[in-house]
Amino acid sequence: MTPRARFSPSPTGPFHVGGARTALFNWLFARHEGGAFLLRNEDTDRARSSDHWLEGILDGLRWLGMDWDEEIMRQSERSEEHLAAARQLVEGGQAYWCDCTREAIEARKGPGGGYDGFCRDRGLGPGDDRAIRFAVPREGATTVTDVLRGTPTFENATIDDFVIVRRGDAPMFVLANVVDDEFQRITHVIRGEEHLSTTPKYLLIRRALGLGTDPAFAHLPLIVNERREKLSKRRDKVQLLSYRDEGYLPEALRNYLALLGWAPREGEEIATLETMVEQFRLEDVSRSPAMFDVKKLNHFNGHYIRELGAGEFAAAARPFVEPAVERFDPELFTQVAPLAQTRVDRLADVPELLGFLFSDRVEFDEASWEKGIAKNEWSADVLRDAAAAYVEAAWETEALKDTTVAIGERHGLKLGKAQAPIRVAVTGRTGAPRLCGSLAALGRETTLQRVNGALERI
RNA sequence: GCCCCCAUGGUGUAGCGGUUAGCACGCGAGCCUUUCACGCUCGUAGGGAGAGUUCGAGUCUCUCUGGGGGUACCA
Numbered sequence: 019m020t021p022r023a024r025f026s027p028s029p030t031g032p033f034h035v036g037g038a039r040t041a042l043f044n045w046l047f048a049r050h051e052g053g054a055f056l057l058r059n060e061d062t063d064r065a066r067s068s069d070h071w072l073e074g075i076l077d078g079l080r081w082l083g084m085d086w087d088e089e090i091m092r093q094s095e096r097s098e099e100h101l102a103a104a105r106q107l108v109e110g111g112q113a114y115w116c117d118c119t120r121e122a123i124e125a126r127k128g129p130g131g132g133y134d135g136f137c138r139d140r141g142l143g144p145g146d147d148r149a150i151r152f153a154v155p156r157e158g159a160t161t162v163t164d165v166l167r168g169t170p171t172f173e174n175a176t177i178d179d180f181v182i183v184r185r186g187d188a189p190m191f192v193l194a195n196v197v198d199d200e201f202q203r204i205t206h207v208i209r210g211e212e213h214l215s216t217t218p219k220y221l222l223i224r225r226a227l228g229l230g231t232d233p234a235f236a237h238l239p240l241i242v243n244e245r246r247e248k249l250s251k252r253r254d255k256v257q258l259l260s261y262r263d264e265g266y267l268p269e270a271l272r273n274y275l276a277l278l279g280w281a282p283r284e285g286e287e288i289a290t291l292e293t294m295v296e297q298f299r300l301e302d303v304s305r306s307p308a309m310f311d312v313k314k315l316n317h318f319n320g321h322y323i324r325e326l327g328a329g330e331f332a333a334a335a336r337p338f339v340e341p342a343v344e345r346f347d348p349e350l351f352t353q354v355a356p357l358a359q360t361r362v363d364r365l366a367d368v369p370e371l372l373g374f375l376f377s378d379r380v381e382f383d384e385a386s387w388e389k390g391i392a393k394n395e396w397s398a399d400v401l402r403d404a405a406a407a408y409v410e411a412a413w414e415t416e417a418l419k420d421t422t423v424a425i426g427e428r429h430g431l432k433l434g435k436a437q438a439p440i441r442v443a444v445t446g447r448t449g450a451p452r453l454c455g456s457l458a459a460l461g462r463e464t465t466l467q468r469v470n471g472a473l474e475r476i
Numbered sequence: 477g478c479c480c481c482c483a484u485g486g487u488g489u490a491g492c493g494g495u496u497a498g499c500a501c502g503c504g505a506g507c508c509u510u511u512c513a514c515g516c517u518c519g520u521a522g523g524g525a526g527a528g529u530u531c532g533a534g535u536c537u538c539u540c541u542g543g544g545g546g547u548a549c550c551a
Contacts, residue, residue: 028550119549170481178547186549190550213546215545216551218480240545244487279489283490304488433511448512
């Protein structure tokens with residue numbers, strides 16, 4: 019039987035990096051096994067779900083390079099099937115109608131307690147203000163067979179009778195899950211560890227429904243923050259597409275995400291999609307929570323940025339630079355983009371680096387001004403000298419270098435030192451692309467303007 | 477409270493009873509260098525605690541401790 023995995027997000031918010039990782043592992047598994055990767059839109063929470071969020075999820079999947087098989091299943095269109103299953107359970111005495119309110123339950127059991135089975139034997143029929151609960155066997159235990167975690171076993175007595183259909187004929191998550199996994203003939207349920215403790219409920223429903231062979235489960239380790247808590251949308255930066263907006267490359271993010279709980283068998287962490295597909299095995303996935311480490315992500319992104327061809331890099335960076343500068347010049351940008359390629363980890367950092375070439379004035383970074391100009395009493399002399407020498411100099415990188423070396427020699431300075439005040443005068447900062455190439459790109463007129471401007475500022 | 481999961485340097489991991497505990501990120505130093513980067517080299521730091529099994533344990537068992545997840549008429 020060919021394996022069939024699924025990613026089943028609920029479209030109730032921006033696509034989450036944790037969801038992306040789950041999708042990726044499902045996808046890698048399916049592709050490695052030559053199986054199917056299916057998508058299911060779990061929109062049973064009608065109040066919170068929207069197609070807008072679904073679009074974001076699909077966008078994110080495509081961006082990361084994942085494709086899917088067959089048509090996307092929309093869970094809300096299958097409520098008839100879910101309700102039929104619930105009806106079957108009620109008829110079989112494995113589920114029952116319940117009219118208890120939250121308040122009534124708390125009044126009986128005190129706050130925080132679970133459901134007490136009050137309605138189990140009351141023989142209630144259907145009603146608009148009634149829900150259907152699953153009658154969990156009072157005896158026995160339910161064992162989950164998990165590829166990663168062995169056989170966690172849950173005493174049935176510790177599981178409360180849970181709701182499978184809400185008031186108003188709205189099927190709940192576990193029920194819909196069981197019915198739809200069966201319908202889609204899912205063989206492998208690969209999802210986050212937060213679902214492990216609801217899995218016995220899933221299994222209990224399957225048994226009660228008389229379904230055949232259970233799917234295999236793999237509960238992936240959670241992705242946590244620096245405080246070791248599950249990534250939360252309130253505290254942590256979890257929106258997948260916000261990474262795209264900051265200039266992370268999909269191959270970098272995808273590679274990094276794959277490493278959260280998994281490592282290629284042989285050595286290299288930097289791996290192509292093909293390699294990952296080839297090497298991915300579910301049983302190699304780690305069990306312990308993994309922290310989302312932006313520093314490492316940045317390193318990966320920098321690596322992939324450097325792997326781009328010059329033209330590719332310019333094309334990728336352009337959308338970040340164009341809107342961020344005063345007057346964008348596409349030709350000039352193509353010419354100078356390589357100056358930035360080894361200097362950034364994120365494309366969104368390019369404008370800060372090259373902005374001086376596309377602006378009418380220099381924005382001085384004060385720390386740079388201090389270090390490059392104010393601190394050294396000879397700065398003014400060098401700048402005056404430069405202002406004179408650059409009037410006559412041939413305007414081309416190599417010639418400019420010779421000219422600048424000569425300026426330094428006249429003041430007893432090596433190029434490395436002599437260029438510092440000039441760099442700050444022209445770019446506003448101390449760490450920047452190579453000076454002479456930058457001057458060549460900037461042009462004689464602007465260069466002179468800025469050198470003189472700095473002289474006035476001293 | 478109850479249930480379940482997890483535990484190798486700061487972080488992500490390799491190891492599957494015998495290794496000087498490997499790799500990557502980070503951090504530090506050096507080299508390279510037109511500053512800053514990139515790149516390269518070296519360094520830094522580790523199996524939560526305690527019992528047991530064994531000739532031998534990060535690897536197997538148990539207890540404890542710590543962390544996390546779940547416990548909704550959310551998914």
